[in-house]
Amino acid sequence: MKEVQIQLNGEQRNVPEGMTIAALLEDLGISTGKVAVERNRTIEARSGFGQAELQAGDQLEIVRFVGGG
Amino acid sequence: MSSVKPVRSAENLVVAGRIFRSRLIVGTGKYRDYAENAAAAEAAGAEIVTVAVRRVNIANPNEPMLVDYLSPEKYTFLPNTAGCFTGEDAVRTLRLAREAGDWNLVKLEVLSDPDTLYPDMIETLHALKLLVADGFEVMVYCSDDPVMCRRLEDEGAAAVMPLGAPIGSGLGIQNPLNIRLIAEQSRVPVLVDAGVGTASDAAVAMELGCDGVLLNTAIAEAADPIRMAKAMKLAVKAGREAFLAGRMATRRYGAASSPKDGLL
Numbered sequence: 001m002k003e004v005q006i007q008l009n010g011e012q013r014n015v016p017e018g019m020t021i022a023a024l025l026e027d028l029g030i031s032t033g034k035v036a037v038e039r040n041r042t043i044e045a046r047s048g049f050g051q052a053e054l055q056a057g058d059q060l061e062i063v064r065f066v067g068g069g
Numbered sequence: 070m071s072s073v074k075p076v077r078s079a080e081n082l083v084v085a086g087r088i089f090r091s092r093l094i095v096g097t098g099k100y101r102d103y104a105e106n107a108a109a110a111e112a113a114g115a116e117i118v119t120v121a122v123r124r125v126n127i128a129n130p131n132e133p134m135l136v137d138y139l140s141p142e143k144y145t146f147l148p149n150t151a152g153c154f155t156g157e158d159a160v161r162t163l164r165l166a167r168e169a170g171d172w173n174l175v176k177l178e179v180l181s182d183p184d185t186l187y188p189d190m191i192e193t194l195h196a197l198k199l200l201v202a203d204g205f206e207v208m209v210y211c212s213d214d215p216v217m218c219r220r221l222e223d224e225g226a227a228a229v230m231p232l233g234a235p236i237g238s239g240l241g242i243q244n245p246l247n248i249r250l251i252a253e254q255s256r257v258p259v260l261v262d263a264g265v266g267t268a269s270d271a272a273v274a275m276e277l278g279c280d281g282v283l284l285n286t287a288i289a290e291a292a293d294p295i296r297m298a299k300a301m302k303l304a305v306k307a308g309r310e311a312f313l314a315g316r317m318a319t320r321r322y323g324a325a326s327s328p329k330d331g332l333l
Contacts, residue, residue: 008127009124009125009127010124011127028125028127028130029130029131030125030130034134034136034169035125035169036122036165036166036168036169037168038161038165041161043164043165043168045168046168061124061165062124062125062127063122063123063124063125063165063169064122064123064125064134064135064169065120065121065122065134065135065136065146065148065166065169065170066097066120066121066122066123066135067096067097067098067099067100067103067106067120067121067135068096068097068098068119068120068121068149068151069096069097069098069099069119069121069149069151069236069237069285069286
């Protein structure tokens, strides 16, 4: 299967071509309901994770709430 | 903008039209673990907790999650921008927070100097304008400058939150004159955010006329955080009651409490 390289939370990563954000989250074991995703500095709506296909060179940020003051 | 409604209330803390019975907002950083954190928030009687936004640990996505211990159903999450040094970073962080949590009530904090953690008020004002235009309700961490607090209010801040002393310092309120001026002039709620070290500091903030107190380290770094959380809850209530009661005038000399008539 052909792979494309993306940047995930600051680190290079190869993912299958055409992989969606929803599939990536599932692959990583991350529960969709507790995170927000930004691609190339634009917020990805949670409702669109299933359709959002990753492209070569995408810069992805997956964030969650942590303790803070 | 002079269309800001008078939203300060004697009974409750009212922020952006939301009513809270507790005037104590607690942070969720620096605790031993999320379980202790949850117990402290409970003991503090807090209804709002501040939270930070950070990258998911890809190597360990199953690490404990804050939301599994402090439920967003029970607490109003107040996402902060701690660690942001530019207005753009702060706006980016809060847009992610809104997507993660679906809340538009946020805490804006744009720092300048990594040693003092003093806020950069130019960047803060800039970010506030962007956030208000984007539909956020913004509680703003700021310097204890009455002029700047007025500017923030005019730009649509939902609350102004001047520092009592540097973040995490525990030094108490260093400039009570300014905090009182800000509390007196403001039409939006005023909360002392940062610098509270122990219960008396929280009581002083409330006696000066503030609407609330936001603190984190004073509880998290106490030897017994749960007990300190309870102390803070009582101090905020006591300080508020004292402010509403109206304190006695001070005198430079003694004034006897017992009558002078009828002495033996």
